[in-house]
Amino acid sequence: MRSKINPGMAGAARLARGHRIPHSDSVRISKVPSEHLPADRDSHNLVRNNPNKPLRIMKFGGTSVGNASCIQKVVEIIRTGLTESDIVVVVSAMSGVTNKLIEAAVQSEAGNREAVSCIFAELRKRHDVAIHALIRSDAKRNLIGQQMQMLFQEGERLCEGTMLLRELTPRVRDSISSLGERLSAPLVAAVLAENGVASECIEATELVVTDSYHGGAEPWMDLTREACEARLHPVVQQGIVPVVTGFIGANEEGVLTTLGRGGSDYSATILGAALDADEVIIWTDVDGLLTADPRLVPDACLIPEISYREAAELAYFGAKVLHPKTLHPVMQRGIPLRIRNTFAQDRAGTKITPDGFTNGGEVTALTAISDAALIVIGGPGLVGVQDVLGRTFATTAAVRADVLLISQSSAQNDVCLVVPSAVAKRTVEALRHEFAHDLAHEKVEHITLDSTVAIVTVVGQKVRGTSGIVGRTFGVLGRENIEVIAIAHGASACNISFVVTKKEMKAALVATHQEFQLSEATSHKLPAGCTDRPATWHYESERASAEAD
Numbered sequence: 126m127r128s129k130i131n132p133g134m135a136g137a138a139r140l141a142r143g144h145r146i147p148h149s150d151s152v153r154i155s156k157v158p159s160e161h162l163p164a165d166r167d168s169h170n171l172v173r174n175n176p177n178k179p180l181r182i183m184k185f186g187g188t189s190v191g192n193a194s195c196i197q198k199v200v201e202i203i204r205t206g207l208t209e210s211d212i213v214v215v216v217s218a219m220s221g222v223t224n225k226l227i228e229a230a231v232q233s234e235a236g237n238r239e240a241v242s243c244i245f246a247e248l249r250k251r252h253d254v255a256i257h258a259l260i261r262s263d264a265k266r267n268l269i270g271q272q273m274q275m276l277f278q279e280g281e282r283l284c285e286g287t288m289l290l291r292e293l294t295p296r297v298r299d300s301i302s303s304l305g306e307r308l309s310a311p312l313v314a315a316v317l318a319e320n321g322v323a324s325e326c327i328e329a330t331e332l333v334v335t336d337s338y339h340g341g342a343e344p345w346m347d348l349t350r351e352a353c354e355a356r357l358h359p360v361v362q363q364g365i366v367p368v369v370t371g372f373i374g375a376n377e378e379g380v381l382t383t384l385g386r387g388g389s390d391y392s393a394t395i396l397g398a399a400l401d402a403d404e405v406i407i408w409t410d411v412d413g414l415l416t417a418d419p420r421l422v423p424d425a426c427l428i429p430e431i432s433y434r435e436a437a438e439l440a441y442f443g444a445k446v447l448h449p450k451t452l453h454p455v456m457q458r459g460i461p462l463r464i465r466n467t468f469a470q471d472r473a474g475t476k477i478t479p480d481g482f483t484n485g486g487e488v489t490a491l492t493a494i495s496d497a498a499l500i501v502i503g504g505p506g507l508v509g510v511q512d513v514l515g516r517t518f519a520t521t522a523a524v525r526a527d528v529l530l531i532s533q534s535s536a537q538n539d540v541c542l543v544v545p546s547a548v549a550k551r552t553v554e555a556l557r558h559e560f561a562h563d564l565a566h567e568k569v570e571h572i573t574l575d576s577t578v579a580i581v582t583v584v585g586q587k588v589r590g591t592s593g594i595v596g597r598t599f600g601v602l603g604r605e606n607i608e609v610i611a612i613a614h615g616a617s618a619c620n621i622s623f624v625v626t627k628k629e630m631k632a633a634l635v636a637t638h639q640e641f642q643l644s645e646a647t648s649h650k651l652p653a654g655c656t657d658r659p660a661t662w663h664y665e666s667e668r669a670s671a672e673a674d
């Protein structure tokens with residue numbers, strides 16, 4: 126199931142969709158053991174593709190494929206969508222499955238055999254229930270059941286190896302955590318075929334060529350484009366809907382990698398850019414991009430249209446609805462991105478476009494990251510130390526820590542930075558190592574870690590150029606007695622970020638949301654017939670049974 130791609134093909138020219146590349150010897154893609162699933166003609170109208178239609182990438186998240194009834198909705202969406210465009214489908218694992226797989230991997234390292242087999246039993250049952258509800262013929266059920274059985278056995282063998290060695294390598298962790306998508310994609314493809322849509326499951330290891338950074342791999346776009354042209358494009362041209370595993374890719378040696386948690390959004394835009402798609406649609410469990418996380422700010426409202434830049438800031442600073450890097454591939458190519466609700470298909474969702482909708486430079490939305498940690502490099506001993514900033518960044522880069530916020534303006538060289546909690550410990554250790562020699566004579570610790578903080582970000586097209594926004598932000602926080610620990614403003618035209626304690630994060634969001642009247646600001650822009658409330662509350666039963674990640 127691996128692509129074999131010759132490194133020599135890098136740098137290939139961008140290929141316009143509709144123009145097949147001549148066969149290149151440098152692209153060697155092994156045959157996948159997946160088959161085209163012919164549409165089931167007996168029971169449904171056959172949906173056929175037309176080569177002149179626009180191309181859409183449709184990504185369905187974990188809750189959208191969380192159980193049989195959700196998957197039926199996905200099929201409806203695809204069938205309807207095929208009447209006006211060709212579609213490449215990208216799927217996440219069923220909700221909660223990736224968490225369970227990672228737990229199995231961690232339990233394997235701890236040698237906890239019983240816990241691991243419980244997890245696999247539960248996952249088998251969940252997928253079995255879906256197969257039985259969605260596939261009618263025994264023969265087809267057996268076929269997909271066997272495919273899944275092979276994947277479960279692969280996962281169990283990987284866990285067995287981990288138990289033996291008592292070591293979970295990043296590579297094996299990726300292989301285990303990727304199983305969810307490798308299970309859901311053939312299931313969705315089979316259900317499409319059952320419903321009259323010719324489909325083919327394709328593993329993204331054949332398409333998305335990445336570097337070798339397990340757990341957060343980056344795509345090589347030129348190689349990915351060539352692989353997509355060679356493997357995906359002909360499938361679409363034959364009127365078959367490819368169902369691609371989100372979240373995963375493979376390095377140039379064909380070793381599976383993952384793009385980071387929530388990475389299926391990124392998979393969708395990577396494929397969108399690689400195929401020069403006309404639009405990428407992220408189907409999820411809310412109406413679109415909201416003015417804040419609805420779990421934290423119940424008043425949050427739909428944003429009908431937003432610019433790439435603002436959406437990218439929101440994604441980067443914690444809006445879970447989009448993986449932080451989702452916007453990168455489409456921004457470069459000007460491909461519009463839409464976020465829509467699988468459970469409220471009548472709603473138009475949020476459209477993300479190069480320029481968005483200018484609402485006079487006011488604040489558009491808020492976001493927050495609670496899994497953050499503050500590192501302070503400070504103290505009198507630092508005064509004479511050379512190049513503190515340069516060495517700090519070289520160190521964070523070496524341990525691949527994303528610096529979310531930095532603040533530095535002291536005569537004593539003091540610097541504070543915020544990094545994701547997951548990398549905080551290794552970042553502090555690396556910094557202490559870097560400065561150990563300079564600070565050896567000092568008795569106090571100069572590099573401290575505070576894991577009780579969160580970052581809140583205020584986003585708007587012209588936050589930097591609009592007077593009053595900074596004052597109103599910190600004014601309302603002051604009135605609510607919320608202590609601001611650090612601030613970053615000015616680098617980006619679109620945001621103000623500040624650090625508060627995790628305990629005060631929700632209060633900071635609610636107060637700021639109210640201050641900028643965000644629950645009212647967007648309602649006038651909603652399409653006719655839509656209320657300004659997200660549709661989150663219209664499908665609670667489906668959502669609950671799909672079990673959120």
Ligand code: ADP
Pocket residue numbers: 185186187188189217387408409410411413414415416417418419420439443444445446447490492674
């Ligand atoms: P999927 O499984 O479809 O990828 P996610 O759970 O990753 O969905 O993302 C959708 C969730 O993101 C929503 O249910 C919502 O709780 C959360 N979210 C956080 N911030 C925002 C925001 N600004 N707008 C919309 N949803 C948000």
Ligand code: ASP
Pocket residue numbers: 186187217218223224305371372385386387388389390674
């Ligand atoms: N299944 C993966 C995760 O849970 C990727 C995704 O859902 O986007 O992180």
Ligand code: MG
Pocket residue numbers: 186387390445446447448
């Ligand atoms: Mg997601």
